[in-house]
Amino acid sequence: MVDEYPLNEQGDPNFNVGGVKRDLPPELQLEQLVSYIEATYDDGPNYLAMLPDRITHAAMLMLGSAVDHAMPATKWAGDVVVDKHELGAVLRPSEPTGKWAVSVWDGPANAKEMAWRPDVAAVAELSGTTILDVDNVEDAQRAVDQLSGDVTAWILQDAPVPYAADYVFTFPTTQSKQGLVQTSHGSGLEGTEYYAKGLISTPAEIRRRIKEVADYLR
Numbered sequence: 001m002v003d004e005y006p007l008n009e010q011g012d013p014n015f016n017v018g019g020v021k022r023d024l025p026p027e028l029q030l031e032q033l034v035s036y037i038e039a040t041y042d043d044g045p046n047y048l049a050m051l052p053d054r055i056t057h058a059a060m061l062m063l064g065s066a067v068d069h070a071m072p073a074t075k076w077a078g079d080v081v082v083d084k085h086e087l088g089a090v091l092r093p094s095e096p097t098g099k100w101a102v103s104v105w106d107g108p109a110n111a112k113e114m115a116w117r118p119d120v121a122a123v124a125e126l127s128g129t130t131i132l133d134v135d136n137v138e139d140a141q142r143a144v145d146q147l148s149g150d151v152t153a154w155i156l157q158d159a160p161v162p163y164a165a166d167y168v169f170t171f172p173t174t175q176s177k178q179g180l181v182q183t184s185h186g187s188g189l190e191g192t193e194y195y196a197k198g199l200i201s202t203p204a205e206i207r208r209r210i211k212e213v214a215d216y217l218r
Contacts (some may be wrong), residue, residue, distance in 0.1 A: 026202065027195050030202060037200060069203045072119050080121040087139045088139070090130060090132050091124040101217055102140060103134070103153075129218075131154070140159070150165035151165055152179070154167075154213065168213050182212070184197070
C-alpha cells in the first residue's frame with residue numbers, strides 16, 4: 001500500500017502542492033495531514049486553538065481540491081445562537097427539539113472558543129439539541145442538575161464525568177460501556193472508530209464524528 005500511495009511530503013522532490021489526484025484510503029489521508037502539521041507547527045499555547053484552521057490548510061495542500069475540506073461549523077453551524085451562561089455558553093439550534101446536553105472538555109480557554117465550541121455548535125444545529133458547554137469542568141455536574149429532562153453529557157477526552165441520563169465519550173483513554181463511545185483507530189477500546197491522532201483528523205472524519213454525535217442526540 002505504501003508503494004501504491006507514497007506520502008506527498010514537503011521536502012521531497014516529488015512534493016505536489018494541492019496534493020495529488022487520487023483517492024487515498026482514510027488512514028493514509030490522516031498520515032499525510034499529520035506529516036504536514038507536525039513538520040510545520042510547533043507546540044505552544046495557541047496550538048489547539050489554531051488546529052482547525054491548520055487542519056483545513058494542511059488538507060488543502062496535501063489532499064487536493066477534489067476532497068471536501070469543510071469543517072463542521074462552516075458546514076452546519078451558521079444559524080446557531082450562542083448565549084452567555086453563568087457556567088459557560090449555551091448553543092441554541094435554529095430548530096430546537098427541547099432536548100438538552102452538557103458538553104465538557106478540560107482544554108484551554110482559547111481552544112474551547114476556537115476549536116471545541118464550533119464543533120459543539122454543529123452538533124446542536126444538526127441534532128436540534130440545546131447544549132450548555134461549561135467553562136470549567138468542575139461545574140459539569142451543576143450544569144446537568146440545572147437543566148430539565150433527561151440530559152446527555154458529552155465528554156471530550158478525559159474530562160471529569162458528571163452523573164447524567166446518557167453519555168457521549170469522544171476519544172476517551174479508558175473504556176466506557178455506556179452511551180456512544182468514539183475512539184481513535186488502534187486505541188484498543190470498544191466503540192465507533194475514527195482515524196485520528198490526538199485531535200488531528202481529516203475534515204471528512206471530523207464531520208463524520210460530529211454527525212454521529214448529532215444523530216445520537218436526536
